[in-house]
Amino acid sequence: MNIINPPKRLSRLRPLAFAGLVLVTVGIAVALQRHSLTPAGLRHHFAALHDLVTHHRLTGFAAFFGIYILATALSFPGALILTLAAGALFGVVAGSVLVSFAATIGASLAFLIARFLLRDFALARFPGAFARIDHGIARDGALYLISLRLVPVIPFVAINLLAGLTRLSLGRFYLASQIGMLPATIIYVNAGATLATLGAHHTVLTARLILGLLLLAALPLAAPLVRNALTRRRRQAGFSRPRRFDRNLVVIGGGAAGLVTAYVAAALRARVTLIESALMGGDCLNTGCVPSKALLHAARLGMDFPAARAAVRAAIAGVAPHDSVARYTALGVDVRHGHARIVSPWSVAIGEDIITTRAIVIAAGAEPVIPSIPGLAHCPSATSETLWDLETLPARLLILGGGPIGCEMAQAFARLGSDVTLVENAACLLPREDDDVSTAIATALRRDGVTILTGHRAVAVLAEHGGFALRTDFQDDIVDIGFDRILLAIGRKPRLSGYGLEDLGIAPGPGRTIETDAWLQTLQPTIFACGDVAGPYQLTHIAGFQGGFAALNALFSPFWRFKPSYRAVPAVTYTSPEIARVGLNEREALARGIACEITRYEFTELDRAIAEADTEGFVTVLTRPGSDRILGATIVGTHAGEILTGFTIAIQHDLGLKKLLGTIYPYPTRSEAIRAVAGLWRQKHASPRGLALLHRFHKWRRR
Structure with missing residues (x-):
């Protein structure tokens, strides 16, 4: 039977199976309710079980084993009580064996029940979420499951049911559960065995029990360390780790992302090599941001084409020293010209030269997409x-x-x-x-x-x-x-070929970018990626932003890690008028089902725009309904990119429109549009009752 996609004839049995499961669960609950579940009653049941185990150990073991499996399979609460009881009844060794296998078998049954009864229902309602989960499960689901099992604060019942909704195979689920639950099982069984030996005059907190509790508290801290260690060992298998390293960091790519990465690493006194196969400064300096904005400016001034080309060359030459080999060499960066190829998680080749390094950052940028059009x-x-x-x-x-x-x-x-x-x-x-x-x-x-x-x-x-x-x-x-x-001009794609990524198991993710975690770490723990090769944004300022975090994480992981936040990502199209946006717009809010209010302010009302006879454009701000919290802002107009910074700071630091309204803006400037749109929002949300009370107050004062 295909347990992921059951045949249609089995699908028809789901309602009957679900009803039967509910009846069985209710029946067991009613049967248990008839028994006395008071402390005295529980002591009586425990005494009976203890007597059964004492005189018929094998029968008692089998009965307890079956009860534990049934309780776990039906996701009954109280597994902790049963685990403690196993220690009290059978001792640490036998109790641990019993609980380990019974819990894993029961969890596997709960896993199958959830998959059979609930998976199609969940997939139909949350297809995107489960597609992402399944992608991660396919990559390292077993290791992730082990780490979750090592954290007792996460209910094992929830893990059983949620895992059943994914594409994780039953075999991997069983093995990961058996391994992951064992440490907590031994600790709880040991606690139960310790408590069973206490008499009326014994100290409750024995050294053995305290040690168990300390180990239990350490499990959540150990879980990610264990997962990372296992992941690292699996992904670096087959590669020889050098005894010593030539560098702390090698950065591939001299564009915005790579330059910031190298700069931060050098500033932190790390020994870093930067490798660029073309021109320093990357696309932004040589073919992107700088020349395009220079060309736009030249066209705006009415230059002819030869003069505009000269202006573009002058702009590139003026900015180039900021990104030059001389500058970065002076900063302490070893700059190399050539094509880099990663030959292992700790070594990079430039021609015949091999550099060993503790970490590698890929910042190779992107290139234009060439469509397949005949002719x-x-x-x-x-x-x-x-x-x-x-x-x-x-x-x-x-x-x-x-x-x-x-x-x-x-x-x-x-x-x-x-x-x-x-x-x-x-x-x-x-x-x-x-x-x-x-x-x-x-x-x-x-x-x-x-x-x-x-x-x-x-x-x-x-x-x-x-x-x-x-x-x-x-x-x-x-x-x-x-x-x-x-x-x-239909888009750009990350530069991924020719760097040896395929041999390292680093394949492109769903977005054709290098797959990284939230800390910009790739599937190889010593290799990081940032900028256009990592996504999710193809923006120069995001590339530089990520570059700083990539440097920090590459140098200090696993001791410290720093997560970049994309809460407020600004973007500008530098046409006339400029178009600038940060956060959500109305189109995205509707697509994602996010309720919002829209406040719009026209530049025809702005004094500076009127004075310059340049009133084209507007500002729109999205807020939570009834709240001044900003979800996004869009600006169309002259200097929209500069005005946008106020909203970017507000979103990043959770400053609402009320705070923006209470800020002083110089007059006359286009930045006053920020206060104006905040004022419109405030007027729209003025309380009629409050205004009526103010009217009466002022009327009273006029008497």
């Missing part, structure tokens, strides 16, 4: 990395992808003089944002001359007379869009 390889194309090699302005530029990169470059090249067409498969631009945000950016781009085609699915690239055309499918109609050059 694409035979046309002039560019990505966010190769775009900067253009020497002449494309007359007709087609941008595939309406995300942040696509929108930014569409506006920049349109202002520089290209005839830009922006093609997006989704129904709107920036599809993760709210509808009013997508509408605002579409309006702004059309005003700059960009042709926007949403809902168009790319089918093929065709060579046409004098140029090329992208064939798209739009509502089952074929639409051909001519272009001279196509910019691919």
